Amino acid sequence: MPWNMPCGLAAASSEAACPSSFITTTPGRTSIAFTERLAAAGVSASVGTVGDAYDNALAESVIGLFKTELIKPRGPWRTAEQVELATLEYTDWFNHRRLYEACGDIPPAELEDAYYRQNHSLAEAAVSET
Numbered sequence: 580m581p582w583n584m585p586c587g588l589a590a591a592s593s594e595a596a597c598p599s600s601f602i603t604t605t606p607g608r609t610s611i612a613f614t615e616r617l618a619a620a621g622v623s624a625s626v627g628t629v630g631d632a633y634d635n636a637l638a639e640s641v642i643g644l645f646k647t648e649l650i651k652p653r654g655p656w657r658t659a660e661q662v663e664l665a666t667l668e669y670t671d672w673f674n675h676r677r678l679y680e681a682c683g684d685i686p687p688a689e690l691e692d693a694y695y696r697q698n699h700s701l702a703e704a705a706v707s708e709t
Contacts, residue, residue, distance in 0.1 A: 645669065 617623070649669045656662050678684045685693075 645666075649665060650656075650662075653665060656665075673687070675686050675688045677686055679687050679690060682690050
């Protein structure tokens with residue numbers, strides 16, 4: 580089995596058939612062996628609690644949007660550098676020029692700036708009142 584091929588794709592039925600550093604998990608469940616391996620390495624897992632898929636759902640939504648708006652329409656891509664540059668341009672547009680309808684048709688970066696200005700003003704007001 581080639582080193583870079585995921586064990587599941589190679590029809591491996593157990594961890595014994597995989598390289599020792601590769602841990603298999605069942606979708607929807609975190610394997611005990613995986614948790615133990617992370618603890619032994621001193622690594623904190625970025626896996627939510629059971630039934631808590633909000634972070635994963637958001638990531639999948641953003642990735643789907645990215646593929647629909649950039650990757651598929653502008654392909655085929657000839658080099659990784661083309662994808663990297665296009666990703667940087669897309670991210671800049673997405674954060675600084677895209678109009679975010681749910682928050683008054685302003686770009687996300689502008690909304691974030693307004694949020695921090697408001698919180699800074701509130702914090703200053705609270706300090707001056709004491």
